[in-house]
Amino acid sequence: MKTVGIVVEYNPLHNGHVLHYTRSKEITQADAVIAVMSGPFLQRGEPALVHKRARTEMALHMGADLVIELPAAYAVQPAEWFAYGAVSLLKGTGIVDCISFGSESGSLKEMLPLAKALARESGELQIEIAQRMASGSNFPAAYAAAAASVTGESEASIQHLSQLMSQPNNSLGLHYLIALERLDSSIVPYTIPREGANYHDLVPANRNIASATSIRKLILEDGLDSVSSYVPEYTLDILHREFAEGFGPMDWERFRQPLFHALLTHSTSELESYYEVTEGLEHRIKRLLPELREPTVESLLTALKTKRYTRTKLQRMLLHILLHHRKTELTRSQLAEGPGFIRVLGFSTKGRTLLKQMKRSATLPVVMKPSTFSHPYLTWDLEAAAVYANAYPSPAAAQMFSDFFLPPVTL
Structure with missing residues (x-):
């Protein structure tokens, strides 16, 4: 089979x-x-x-x-x-x-040779990414430039590679290919x-297909029936059942109390021990908490966000704090196992x-x-x-x- x-x-x-x-x-x-x-x-x-x-x-x-x-x-x-x-x-x-x-x-032509090269250069690549982020680049831009650098691409190709990598499904697809190489897998991509x-569309641009982001936005603003043309009937039925039981829709604000409890009661050194709390973000959190007009996760994310720290990076950081995931438990060598x-x-x-x-x-x-x-x-x-x-x-x-x-x- x-x-x-x-x-x-x-x-x-x-x-x-x-x-x-x-x-x-x-x-x-x-x-x-x-x-x-x-x-x-x-x-x-x-x-x-x-x-x-x-x-x-x-x-x-x-x-x-x-x-x-x-x-x-x-x-x-x-x-x-x-x-x-x-x-x-x-x-x-x-x-x-x-x-x-x-x-x-929709093509593996550019991705496959790049994946082969990056799979061999993971250590050097990480150093290059860190250096470029230290200079002010966000992660997607730093990754694209670092990838071009370690694979010997010309400077002229960096912009093209950056555009390719800035598209989320291309970026994730490339990493599936890199993983196949690193694991020496025979699985065919x-x-x-x-x-x-x-991926990031906030408003549906098609009569029958919409991004999950825009579907969630419609559900939260206009209710489940507003997405009936974008999801199968069984999805709609399951969502109706779950929402009726109070099991959704779940969002970050449902977790506000346990998250803020952790942020308020942990010292900066304790916060720093959590995964993805990097580059002094523990101090930024402690400094901004008293300045929030209202103690919501959304207001905290808005206050924390900068050009350097994407919302996704910050959300993952807060989630690791909420779930008590520490850096010592998620090292590269441990994850590689x-x-x-x-x-x-x-x-x-x-x-x-x-x-x-x-x-x-x-x-x-x-x-x-x-x-x-x-x-x-x-x-x-x-x-x-x-x-x-x-x-x-x-x-x-x-x-x-x-x-x-x-x-x-x-x-």
Whole structure:
């Protein structure tokens, strides 16, 4: 059975995701699809709109056969480690033949040779990036210039590379390719051009396809029915059910109290110990807290943001503080070891067959019941799920500890 891997967040699953799923099966001629999905918190440092079980259910309705979780240690990361964690999981299954990702360019022609070069230059690249950021560049610009430098590209090519890398799906796609190289994986990459909507679009520009960003904005401003033309019926039904139960829509302000408690009670040295608290940001946080007109996460992010620190960087930093992720636990050498396990979130009838194959071929432990397995990153995932559910209006223990009590989602 030929199997393609896709890496997703489904926040929420919309028509563009369905298009990517369909075309991925078409161009790869795959019989089955394994989706690596982020848990309750996402790469941009935001809480997911609804719980991971609800998003797993959406994926299975769409046709995904097996959904596995990208641990929070990798899910809340810049593109390099997000991609590395996801590809490590796909390789670890032992049954994935190819990976398909969306990109603005829709071509691997420029990405493949660049990925081969950057995979060999990771140490030098990191030094170059740090130096350029110290000179005032933001991360995307610093990465593009550093990549051109370490690969021997001419100065004339830096602007072109910068434009390529400034597009989020191109950048993430490049890092999937770099991860394949670093892991010496035989998984074959494919890319599909992004259509109908750009990643950051705030307003839908197409009758049937809109970015997840614009869909979330519409939901929060105009209600669920305003997005009915942009999402499958099953997505809308699941969102209606979750919202009716008080399980969404989740946003940063739901986590304001525990976050501000940590920020107010931690010393600057304690804050500095958390992952992504860099370059004196702990002092900036402490200095700005008393100056906020209102103690909201949004006002804090607005106050912290500068040209140097993107909103995404700051959101990830705050999330690592909220979840108590320390620098000593997320070193490059530790992350390079990979996730260490495959956590199954859900599966279809065909997915059950894939699971049987995985149990014979996987190079990582396959975890169906977290209570039967122990790993630091799994502990973090269980804690993240509990923190997420604790932000519900009336949280119950069964919700906070659902990872222990509930089996994988099946259809």
